[in-house]
Amino acid sequence: MKMIKKVILGLLALIILGLAGVCAYLQYLQPSYSGELKIENLKAPVEVIYDDYAIPHVYAQNEDDLFRAFGYVHAQDRLFQMELLRRLSGGRLSEVFGEAALETDLFFRTLNFKKHAAEAIADRSPDSSVMRAAEAYIDGVNQYLKNGKTPIEFTLAGIPKAEFTVNDxxxxxxxxxxTFEGAFQSEAVLTYLQNTYGPEYIKDFDQSWPDGDYQLPVDKKAQIEVAKSLALVSQKLQEIDKDLAIKPFNGSNGWVISGQRTKSGKPILSNDTHIAYSQPAIWYEAHLSCPTFEVYGNFLAGTPLPALGHNPHGGWGLTMFENDEADFYREKSNPENPNQVWYKDQWVDLEIQEEVIKIKGGKDTTIQIRKSPHGYLLNGAFTDLKEHSDPIALQWVYHLLPSKHADVFYGLCTAKNVQEAEEAVQHLTSPGLNFMWADKEGNIAWWAAGKLPIRPDHVNSYVILDGSAGDDDWQGFYNFAYNPQLVNPEKGYLYTANNQPENMGTGKVPGYYVPSNRAKRILELIGIDKTDWSEESLREVINDNISSTYPPLIDSLLSVIDKNSLSKNAQNALPIIDNWKGEHELKSTAPALYYRWVYEMYERAMRDELGEDYFKDFEHSHAFKRGMRTFFLNDKSPWWDDVNTSQKETREQVFTESFEASVTFLENQLGTDQSQWHWEKVHTLEHPHAMGQVEALKKYFNLGPLPAPGGLETIDNQMFLLDSTGYYKVVAGPALRRIIDFATPDKAYSVLPTGQSGYFMNDHYDDQAKMFVNGGKRPELMNRADIEKAQIGRLILKP
Structure with missing residues (x-):
């Protein structure tokens, strides 16, 4: 017995020592917020003060040191996020995640970012401020990679360390x-519908759709087949997007109020970018300061310049322009030579580039990236589409012009007034962005920036085009003067919410603009006769979760249904939705009923024509959001009839049956007490980490789920997919909420969805999460005295 006790005690001691070792190791991996470190290539010491939300304030004597130090501290917090992004964009996930990531790698290799990144770099002077900043930043990242602590994700996933480059x-x-380009999600299903069912089926879902007089000069059956091919591409991309550690952008809100309408007498800028949620959060905050450069901003992992920011003179916000900057072309392949396509009366050779994809645990795969006169062929981007139908080429502004993205944002960081800001943004090529600007001089401005293709008048850019004749080819790009823009409007405010800009003289810019729900609500709130706006009052606007579009739409829907044929329980539920003012609070009951009703109506109306796969495609498309109101109000729409039955179904039948089914569903899901159908029970927010895809690690790395207010296309735009489950798991929403009063630009206010740190054991991994869902805020500090009051650490980087 004594021997058994000794063995048991010995085992317990080993377990305790093992646990202590694990705890010590995990504690060792914490970022260093204080102390002194030696960094090569610095010209002078750099001071990094961390405030109480672990936001670094980097003070240097010159720009080279500033960006080198920032690269180091950025990597300390977000190295794994940087690694994922560069592997994802370069098509190199298979090297560490094996064959499961091959299809993702195939697609991004086909987009050939590596080649076009090199072209963007070659287009700049090596001595330019932008290149010097990039090279110094990368040096800092690599010094952390070499000498800093290895993130636990590298260890768990077996990721080898390799130096970063400016190309990354x-x-x-x-x-x-x-991620900004909407064409992938919409053009396939719309082309398929037009060619299968005719233009009457299209009109409900895109008001820019032509009358049908122009028909593509190709075989209709072949056009349907190529549309199916692109739809398969769209389905593949949806699968890829679900597994991406860094999710796509989705929208954004922004507005600027001029000083004549504010309490302080200076402009106020408000911005909340809408991005799919992930952990760590997409934005990393930092304050960079040296004698020639100062900015407080929000940075993507692996980039030295902020996408959003402000300096002591002015600042900018952004939303997605949503312009259509990509078209798909059906190419005619040579039956005797698959490496040729017919173009302008002759066979022309494809450009062919070979790439090797290394696969962990498997054999290397050699692929061919093939390019027609219009762009890269997408058929080879997925393993089961290589021989499917005719080749589909992607023509995209990004592939045609060297990227000026970094130059634009360096220019904004150093802009002192509206003229310098305009000079910076007009050089943007791709992606298209709405820039809002405000400065201490009192100027406010909006520019829809990006190179806009000149398309022939007959071309409908929302369907797949003919690549053979050349008649559908782009004819160049418009001068920036024709881009939608407005500076210092008399009304004293500007706003963007991914809505359609007005005509600037060349016709409305084609694009994937969202319905006007958010724009309408923003205008209702800020377009009033009010001259004492403040950060506090605009914080109420940025957190608003009321849709003023839904109540009048519901009135129209209720006027159609046959109330007498509803069951007693369904009739009892009518007041819930009839009295709804459009709010999406945690205890609201109408949203749960409304969104279920919407799903049931779509499902009954469209699944018979579309089938399972195309119905899912449509649910995820731009057309679904944009066409909802037009579709529901069109009593004559052909969609109402079920093509699988002999009788002709009506809109009244679909609406009535759908409402009854919705009430039954909610009774089964949430109980028969209709007052308990709370939005918080079905609408939750979870921030997924890449490691959270492993079930055993999920509870450590993922954050949530948290009950969340907000809904589809409210200002607090908490987005979800409508599906059969009855749960509305938030997939995207505000990636921050920032407001800057330029009377005091050194004390703006913001909030992130989770926190600054990328380390799951760190206090700042999730210290803003509850603040975020509750609509709170914390300061963005630029005044040194305020920063030192909030200081939690001081790190000195020495040569």
Whole structure:
């Protein structure tokens, strides 16, 4: 017995020592917020003060030291996020995640970001301020990679360390540009519908759709097949997007109020960018300061310049322009030579580039990236589409012009007034962005920036075009003067919410603009006769979760249904939705009923024509959001009839049956007490980490789920997919909420969805999460005295 006790005690001691070792190791991996470190290539010491939210304030004597030090501290917090982004954009995930990541790598290799990143770099002077900043930043990142602590994700996933390059910066920027492009999600299903069912089925879902007089000069059956091919591409991309550690952008709100309408007498800028949620959060905050450069901003992992920011003179916000900057072309392949396509009366050779994808645990795969006169062929981007139908080429502004993204944002960081800001943004090529500007001089401005293609008048850019004749080809790009823009409007405010800009003289810019729900609500709130706006009062606007679009739409829907044919329980539920003012609070009951009703109506109306796969495609498309109101109000729409039955169904039948089914569903899901159908029970927010895809690690790395207010296309735009589950798991929403009064630009206010740190054991991994869902805020400090009061650490980097 004594021997058994000794063995048991010995085992317990080993377990305790093992646990203590693990705890000590995990504690060792914490970022260093204080102390002294030696950094090579510095010209002078650099001071980094961390405030109480672990935001670094970097003070240097020159720009080279500033960006080198920032690269080091940025890597300390977000190295794994940087690594994922560069591997994702470069098509190199298979090297560490094996064959499961091959399809993702195939697609991003086909987009060839590496080649175009090199072209962007070659287009700049090596001695330019932008290149010097990029090279210094990368040196700082690599010094941390070499001498700093290895993130636990590298250890768990077996990721080898390899130095970063300036090319990685440009590829990360390119990936973010891809996430802005709406064409992938919409053009396939709309082309398929037009050619299968005719233009009457299209009119409900896109008001820019032509009358049908112009028909593509191709075989209709072949056009349907190529549309199916692109739809398969769209489905593949949806699968890829679900697994991406860095999710796509989705929208954004922004507005600027001039000083004549504010309490302080200076402009106020408000911005909340809408991005798919992830952990760590997409934005990293930092304050960079040296004698020639000062900015407080929000940075993407692996980039030295902020996408959003302000300096002591002025600042900018951004939203997605949503312009259509990519078209798809059906190419005619040579049946005797698959490496040729027919173009302008002759067979022309494809450009072919070979790439090797290394696969962990498997054999290397050699692929061919093939390019027609219009762009890269997408068929080879997925393993089961290589021989499917005719080749589909992607023509995209990003592939045609060297990226000026970094130059634009360096220019904004150093801009002192509206003229210098305009000079910076007009050089943007891709992706298209709405820039809002405000400065201490009192100027406010909005520019929809990006190179706009000149398309032939007959071309409908929302369907797949003919690549053979050349008649559908782009004819160049418009001068920036034709881009939508407005400076110092008399009304004293500007706003953007991804809505359609007005005509600037060349016709409305084609694009994937969202419905006007958010724009309408923003205008209702800030377009009033009010001259004492403040940060506090605009904080109420940025957190607003009321949709003023839904109540009148619901009135129209309720006027159609046959109330007498509803069951007693369904009739009892009518007041819930009839009295709804459009609010999406945690205890609201109408949203749960409304969104279920919407799903049931779509499902009954469209699944018979579309089938399962195309119905899912449509649910995720731009057309779904944009066409909802037009569709529901169109009593004559052909969608109401079920093509699988002999009788002709009506809109009244679909609406009535759908409402009854919605009430039954909610009774089964949430109980028969209708007062308990609370929005918080079905609408939750979770921030997924890449390691959270492993079930055993999920509870350590993921954050949430947290009950969340907000809804689809409210200002607090908490987005979800409508599906059969009855749960509305938030996938995207505000990636920050920032407001800057330029009377005091050294004390703006913001909040991140989770926190600054990328380390799951750190206090700042999630210290803003509850503040975020509750609509709170904390300061963005630029005044040194305020920063020192909030200081939690002081790190000195020495040569």
């Amino acid at each position: 910066i440009e590829m990360i920027i390119a990936f973010m540009g891809y």
